[in-house]
Amino acid sequence: MKPNEPDWPSLVGLFARPSWMADAACRGEGHGKYVIDVRHAPAEAVLATCAECAVRADCLAYAMAQPDAVGVWGGTTEEERQVQVRQEREVAQRQQRRKVVRPAHGEPSGNDGRTRSTRIRSV
């Protein structure tokens, strides 16, 4: 960046499309077919196009990184992507809980052999 340039992205950069979109099988087919008509029940023709698309993985990765992406992306619906995000989050939370509960072999467990008793006092 040059010294006097602002440190915000250019408008061209903000509105630039990812390069993989140039190879999209749905390119030029119209936005509505993929977003509006198939919002919750994608037509077989749309999914068939996605199945043949050379950039399907890029398309899906792009949509997974955009929580507000609507319609079909990478051969998935919004609902399918939301389910996937939820499942990935649950797996990550389970793995995190396991790390806390079960320390790796050889690491201290946090229990030094002494037993602490907890008494519940009622007033």
Ligand code: SF4
């Ligand atoms: S995967 Fe489907 S929605 Fe994505 S670019 Fe290809 S045809 Fe279009």
